[in-house]
Amino acid sequence: MSKTIAVPEGTLVCAEFNLRMTLESGQTFHWTESEGGYTGCIGKTAVFVRQEGDLLHYRGITPEELSHYFALDHDLEAIRASCAGHAVSHESALACRGLRIMRQPHWECIATFILSPMKQVAHIRQMSLALREAYGRKLRGTSVPAFPDPKALAETSERDLRLCGLGFRAKSLLSTARLVASGEFDPESLITLSTEMARKELCTLPGIGRKVANCILLFSYERLEAVPVDVWIARILGSFRSRKATPEQLERYGGKLLGPYAGYIQQYLFHRARTGKLDLPQKHGRAGAHRHSRSTPRSRGKILES
DNA sequence: GACCAGGTGCCAG
């Protein structure tokens, strides 16, 4: 339990920050609720955070590190303004006020998004926690172990990893862990590259295609223009157009439509869609209601036209 | 049971 973080609690004033929405928006996967807040790790530090209005109470970390991790310095007002010309996006941005794109540790982000293909957020979370329990260092002071180092995973086998429920992702994660552990791939080396070059490098890793690479760039390398096109974003962006488009076309289209912070805006749209607040064509019926009323065509596509 | 999930890689035409 986090109560074992035997350090005096610090307090930080924050503006435009929603801890819950940020931690549950599908960018990080290990924070668990406790004592009215959340316990988790930031790198190899056990942390407890609790929000009370504009106050952030925390244990186990410095306020500077906490601000950096949660990107409290991002100018959300400017980011919202950047999509003011697009109604659906702007509305989503307002509804997601306080949701921030965090600065996550590189390896942890690379590894968890290798787990993401064809999995719901809740499942990624399960796999991520299973890996931590099985191979992560137990930090004093929290119930959540640190994410295992590349080396720790490199020493496992594909069969070991499948026991954590990874399925076909086990092979990709193992191979990538070995490439990183051996130094053949250095996540730090991407920092100085252009987004395009960094993406190209990421895509050389097994299990990482364009979508996963964009998630990593957005959530860990602060490339706020990167647009991961998953099934949700494809539906949303697709509904803005009339013709079919490839994921890469949709990505380009999204970049133009959503502006210099396209990745940020994408996250707002994703969050709204995933929580059932966007009227999308034919997802699996989540908007509650009609169990078997086949006679409500509801507007097909076009959740916006301009 | 069918269907779906923050896709990727590979192979045929």
Place this chain on the structure above:
DNA sequence: CTGGCACATGGT
């Protein structure tokens, strides 16, 4: 270049 398919697992 495009379309189709296998790949594992867990929840509705």
